[in-house]
Amino acid sequence: MTRDTERPPARLVVLGVDAASPELLDRWIGDGTLPNLRALAERGLVARTRGVEGFFIGSTWPSAYTGTSPAKHGVHYLLQLVPGTYALHRVADAAFVTREPFWRAVSRAGMRVAVLDVPLTRLDESLNGVQVVEWGGHDALYGFRTHPRELARELTSRHGSHPLGPSCDGARRSADDYAALVERLTLGARRKGEWTRELLARGGWDLFVQVFTEAHCAGHQCWHLHDAAHPAHDPAVVARTGDPLERVYRAVDDALGDVLAAAGTDTHVVVFSAHGMSHWFGAQFLLREILLRLSVTVADRSRERGAPSLARRLWHALPEVVRRPVRALLRAVRPTPPTHAIPSLAFDPARSRCFPLNNGLAVGGIRLNLVGREPQGVLRPGAEAQAFCDELAADLLAIVDERTGAPLVRRVLRTDDLYAGEARDALPDLLVEWSDDVPTGSTALAGGAAARVRARSPKIGVVEGANDYGRTGEHRPGGWLLAAGPGIAPGRLDRVLSPYDLAPTLTAMLGVELPDSDGAPVPEIVRRDAWSTESSSRLSPG
Template sequence: MSSVNKVLFLGMDAGNKFLIQEWAADGILPTFRSLLNRGLVGDTMSLEGFYEGSTWPSFYTGVTPAQHGIHSLIQLTPGTYKFEHIRPGDFVKCDPFWNHLSRAGKRVAVFDIPLSGISEELNGIQMIEWGCHDGVYGFHTRPEHLKHDVLERFGPHPLIRSCDSFGWTQKEFPAFRNLLVQGARLKGELTKHYLKQGSWDFFGQVFSEGHCAGHQCWHLHDQRQIASITQSASVTEDPILDVYIAIDTAIGEILAHIDPETIVIFLAGHRMAHYFGLQFLLPDVLCRLKVARTPMEVTAEKPPDTVDKLEAVLTWGWRHTPKSVRARLQSLRRNLRGWIDVHQGRPSPMFFGIEPRKSECFLMHNGASVCGIRLNVAGREPEGLLQPGEEAEVFCDQLAQDLMDIVDLDTGKPAVKSVKRCSELYRGKYLDHLPDLLVEWNDEKRVGNTVTGTLDGARVRLFSDKIGVVEGANTYCRSGDHRPEGLFIAFGPGIKPGRMKRTVSIMDFAPTFADLLGVKLPLSDGAPITEILKAR
């Protein structure tokens, strides 16, 4: 198998392909404008139902979540009612493509690929979470001394805490924007430095600053768009635009220093747009449909015991404890509360207020845009209520119909776009790690929140004959969320410029990188992108 000499991969985590193309056409993003004109351009699609948690694991393994096992950073342990925070690099069931390249003797440098871990067998250098949106491990490198070198030369990424942790007053957004712009600039400098340090067969770097900006600042982008249409001067700042410009500049400077024989692939594998998920209402909906029960409903069925009486006394006592004293008692209170919950058999807060043992189904963590529902199946779950086979099938059909019947009272339109069975979308050894049903909300309506001042649309009212009116307010700070569509651009010797007519999968890139460098992956649900392979 013939191979090219070098491959440079540059990613933009959750970059919106429509904004990239629009601002490139307007000349605002000159680097992307040049790439779009001289490269092979194609549309990409992430994983149906799992484009929030599985995009990057499927990118670097080339397989579906039913094969690599990851759909969220909080996952249910099969055969239990226990949710755990996972470490993706340790949890993923398939090797990333750079491990296969290393075994084949290729020299690789892998920087900040999201939701990945350190590869001990890597033939090269690696850093994770110097500047990523999702922090799991913290900043780590291989070899370990590389961390000291990075911090000495470039320091930590300017955004040193989760983008969800800001207070989100209007005064904080400019400072947040500045941290992201500075982070993109530094990441460009860091990339140029280490790109020069070795004769890399594969070098990869991902810019995640657009991910953070998209989650927290989408409402400001929307406001600026509306202001430009109405010729209003009240809104002039768009942090997303500023961050995209910084990334465009950084990528342009990186490309100015590459070998002309290098194959370059840029990827914005999924995008960001307005927030629309109604997961905050789904627990109430399932309870109204009488397929899920709350701990309070279960507790009300049994007479109070000693622990119930103790809880009542502690609750009364806490309410009458002066605030000045509460801080010193918080630790003791948490321990007592945990003991009571365990004694009562109550679920952890990770179950969204649903008692899984007494419910026919319960929620799994899967993001806000597409919610995951797990059936409480006998023989699979410890205290399953639904019999596998016909009973579970009929239950799924009815629940799907009941969810599709729900309308948003403010718009009169269906609140749910689709309900799909995971088993009909995916096959694999780790299918049981995934939800059974995927509930995708209608994204036509922007959902605001009570945190960032985007109150318009924060309160939502749902209705159907079965649930009556279910209403509530979104208290999550994000104003932007994920969509599955993406974009790639490839250029280099032998690659013909133009626009591909077909859409490629996020899973196609791992086998493409491997194939370009003369390596075959042992397992892949994706297929090499033949239009790029012509460069060999």
């Protein structure tokens, strides 16, 4: 097919850098480490965005692309309660995000869209345009799929699969392993840039969206190699790898530069990172035991009978100096759990006033076992539940890190104080925000024992555990945004944007309203005198 030479290939190009640290972006743009983003920033508007409070791990992407809160789109984590039960299920296997993404509104308005590798999205074959799901993504929910279907064959025949594969998580890595990981991530960014540029060059797009997810993996796996203050920092590995984050961010910047060059200076461009990254923190791995010690959650008695219970008692009777090497050996030989396994909540609902819920690793979730809402609820809504929450919050806030004496819990938030919506009951009721001042990133990566966290309070005594997951970087709330193009004045916004502003801003840039959004178009980006609501000529991308 021939390219439309009278117009840019797209009216609006949106490029995500998934889970990139806003602080690193600002620093490396400022010193020229990221020259392409620096050039764009010099002619564009830079802003920071707030996080999705309490749910910035699992809800950031659904909130960003629907413009609504978790209480409306219904997703707080990839494993959630089956409504009306005490069982967990994968929300991606069910309805998943219950509000529509902004690109569907644009497509419904008759415009042509390309939606490529946006995290936590399912394939929509009704779109007027193309979609690619999980060619290269951090969370593999559906596997690599495309609309139209023949696009998958075209991409893989020309560019292969993403060099990283479906997951980057791993426990122990040698210096060579880390070097290979970084090479795969940089190669993945380069390949994604190549096929993104090819699709963009076909022209006729009103909205063109691509997300580079390589920075996400690099942050989780390699933060300790970037951060010399991290307890697992290993100069010998860094001598082999360099700074992995800088290398991956540079590779993404190179790919963005190629895409931006293909888009041209007359195209409006938005580049964003929806949430950030820094050192691992928190003690989510202790929350269940803490609730058991406080006697607000009661273990499932059927799991306490017989030999397993005796074995557990004998294990905990051993001194830590004996348990530590055995634990390290078990981690080394233990097979990786199957990804399809769904854990049990393993508590006694007839005797528990609350129970922990998965909500990511930086903010713990607690569900009240309410009468009338839960199948075997024991806690009455109203004054009784209110008094229970007050007492539980005080007990959690009293817990300190035994090493430093610093509080282990920064805040206990109540979901009802933050959000309201038709999907509110899909969410935990209390949110335990762990203190960022107590780093708990694994130090077991070089072959030693994982750093132990000892949580202490008068009510729980001492609860001990370790982050042996292997990640040394964890998400932070808040993101970064850069918008450039005709009619957008360069500079830096002096206020922090809502996480829900992105979707209505992008649709407004194309003359489409998103009336049910919790956010609003950013006026400094959406200037009516600079935007035409008239769609560009539409060419088939096939």
